[in-house]
Amino acid sequence: MPDPLWALAIGAGLALLLAGLFWPERGLWPRWRRTRELTERVLTEDALKHIHKWEMKGRRPTVESLAGALQVPRDRVAQLLANMEQLGLLTSQGGDLHLTAAGRDAALHIIRAHRLWERYLADQTGYDEADWHGQAERLEHTLPPAEVDALAARLGHPTHDPHGDPIPDSAGRFVAHGGQPLTALPPDTPAQIVHIEDEPEVVYAQLVAEGLYPGMAVRLIELTPQRVRFWANGDEHVLAPLLAANISVVPKPAEAEGKQAVKAAPPAIPLSALRLGEQAEVVGISPRCRGPERRRFMDLGILPGTVVTAELVSPSGDPTAYRIRDALIALRKEQADLIHVAPRPAPAASPNGDRPTVGQEPRPEEAEAPSSP
C-alpha cells in the first residue's frame, strides 16, 4: 500500500498539473491555442479593421495606434504594413495609411462577420453581454463568406449588432448610425440611444452594468465636467463624461415615432417593482430581452395591454407568481425587470379578490354580446 502522504502529494501534483494545462484562459493549452490563432492572416485582418474604424471616425491611423490595438511591437507592425502594401490592401504615403478598395472590402467582410456573430450570440445563446465581443473577435477570422451569408439569412438579415453598430450587407453597404455623443446633447431634449461603444472592454462593462442598451429613451438632466446626469427609461443615471461619451444618441424624432411616444407616455416601471396584490398593464418588453426568452414571454401572453397582477411570492423570496390571462406564472426578478408595466389602481370592488382578474378587458365585448342577436 502506498504511503498516504506520498499518495496525497502525487494526487495534488496531478491536480495542479491538469489545472495548469487546461484552466480556462490561463492554462497552457488555451494559451497555446491562442498563440497558434495569432497568425499573420489574423494580424492582417485585425489591422484592416483598425484602419477602417479610425478612417470612419475621421482619425489618422498610425503605426503606434496599430501597435496598441494589435498588442504587438512596432517593428512587427511595420513589417506587417509592408506585407499588406505588397498585397495591395493599403497604401502608405509619407506615413499616411489608406485602405485600397480591396482592403476596404476585406475589412468590411471581417466587420460583417464580427457583428453578425455578436447578433447571433445576443439573440440565440445564453452568453453574457460581456462575452459577446471577445467571442466574435475570435470567430470573425474563421468564418468564410458563404457561412457569413448563411448566418445572416438565418438571423433574418439583421441591420444592427447588439451595440447598435450597422452590419454591412454582403456587398459591404451600410448606413452609419449617425448619432452624437450623449455629452453633446443639449439638456432636456428627448433622445434615443443608438449605439454603445464596445471597446475598451472595461468601459463597456461599466455601461452594461448600468443597464444601458441601444433603443433606450434618454434625456440629459445635467452636464458638468465631473459628471453627466441623465434619465434613461425612467431611471436616473450618473456617469463620468469619459464613459458617457461612449454612448451615441439621436434626438428622438417626435413625429415619425409617434406610436412609440404614446406608448412611452405612461410612467413605465419594471414589473418586478409591483407589490403583492397590485395590478398593472404591460407597456412592453425591454429590447434587451431577445430571442427565445422574448418569444416565451409572448407565448405566455405578456403583450402590450395585458393586465398583470402580482399574486404570490416564494417563501425563499425570489420568484414571484403573477396572474397573467388567468394563468399563474412565476417569473424571477431579473426577468420581471425586463417587462415594463404601467401600474393601475387596484380593483376597488373588494380587496379580497372576490372578483376574478381577467386578462385583457373584454368588458366592451361582453356588453355587446347580449345585444347582438
Add this chain to the structure above:
Amino acid sequence: MSQTAQLTGPLSTGGPAARPSQPAVTPDQILATARSLRWQVGSDYHQALMEAIYTEAARIADRAVTRPGEKPRFDLDRTIDRLVTSRVWGFPLMILLFTLVFWITISGANIPSQLLSNLLIGVVYPWLHRLADLIGLPWWLTGLLIDGVYLSTAWVVSVMLPPMAIFFPLFTLLEDFGYLPRVAFNLDNLFKKAGAHGKQALSLMMGFGCNAAGVVSTRIIDSPRERLIAILTNNFALCNGRWPLQILIATLFLGGLVAAPWAGLIAALSVVGVAVLGVLFSFAASWALSRTVLRGQPSTFSLELPPYRPPRVLQTIYTSLIDRTIIILGRAVMFAVPAGAVIWLTANVHVGGASIAEHLVRLLDPIGLLIGLNSVILVAYIVAIPANEIVIPTILMLTVLVTGMSDVGAGAGVLFELENTEDLMRVFQASGWTLLTAVNLMLFSLLHNPCSTTIYTIYKETGSRKWAAVGALLPLAIGFVVTFLVAQVWRLVAG
C-alpha cells in the same frame, strides 16, 4: 408585383417602387429600394411584426373566448396557495409530505419485494434447474442461461419493481393535484444560486426513485441550459437501487460502532447523510456546469402554477405504471440480460488457470487499494453496470470466488445473498474489509457512473453521445477523487 408595391407603399411615401402603374421598374431597382428601406425601418421590425401578430391573436382570443361560471374554486386555490407557499408553513409542509412519500415507498416495498424474490428466485429458479436437468442441457448452457441471464434479471425485477410501482404513482398523484409546481416555486431561489431551474427539485426527487426516470422527468424544464444541468446532475440523487447497499453497509459497519440501542439510529442517520451529501454534490456540480461548459446554452425561465385539481387516482396509477415503471423496468431488463451472461462468463471462463474475474481483480488491485476500496468492489461495479441492485450479490459472489470460501455461496458466477449478518461479516472480513472500506463503498455507491439504463436514457433525452459521456464520467471522476482523498486522510489520521 402589385403586392410588393402595397407592402412597401406605407413605408416609403412615394418611392419609385410604390407606383405599380409604371411598367419600367426592373428587379434591380426593387431590390435597391428594398435595401434602402431596410435601413429605414431599423433593426427591430421583425420583433415589432411578431409582437403585432401576437397582440392581434390575443385580441381575437379575448373577443371570441367567453368564460362561463367565473371559476367557483378561485378562492380555494388562493387559500391553498397561500398555505403551501407561506413563509411559516411552506417548507415544513414540503418536508413532511416528502418524508411521508419516502417512508411509504421504503416500508411498503419490503413485503412485495420479498414475495417476488421468493417466487422468482425461491420457486421458479430451482424449477428451471430441474427442467434443464430433465431435458439434459449441457452444464455451461444451464449456467449461462439460468444462473447468469435468468438469475440477474429476476434479481433486478424483484428489487426494482415494487419501490417503483409505489413511488411513481404517489409522486404522480402529487403532480396531478398541482402541488409539485409549488415545490419548484418554493425552492427556485436555492436552485437559481446554483444556476439551475426550480423544477430541478422535482427531477432530483424523482431521481431518488430512479435516475432514469429522473432524467426523463427533466422534460418539464423547457429552458435548454437548465434542462441539461438537471440531466447531468440527476445521478447525485441516491436512487432506489442504491438504498439497500447503503442500509446494509451502514447497519453492519457503522451501526456496529456504537452500543446496540443506538445502532439503528446511527445507521439510519449515516444513510440519510449520504443522501444529503448527494444533494449537495448535485448543487455543486450544477453550479460548476452552468459556469463552464454550459455557459453559452440559451436559458429561459418560466414556471406555470396550474390550478389545483382533484387527482384522478385510477388513471394516474395506470399511466404512471405504464409510462414510467414499465418503460424503465423494460430498459433495465434489456440491460440485465446481457449483464447476467457477462457476470457468469467472467466467473467461469478460465484463461491461464484463473477465471477472467480473478484476472480483473488482480489487475485492479493497486487502484482499489489506493482509493480505500478493494478490487473486488471495482470489478463488481464494472460488471454490474446495468443495475445498482445487483452490486451487493456480485460483490458477495466475487469475494467467495476469489477467497475460495467453501461453506457459503452458490458457485462460480451465481449471484446470492446472505440473510445472516454473521455470515456476511465473515465474507467481508475474509477479503480484508475495514471501516474505511465500508465508508468509501458508501461514498462510491453515491458517486460513480449511473447505471447503463440511465446512461442510455441520457443519450436518448439529449440526443448526444457527448452529454451521455459527460453524464457518466463526471460523477465517476468525482467519486475517484473523493474516495482517494478520504482514504489518504483516513490512513494519515489512523496512522
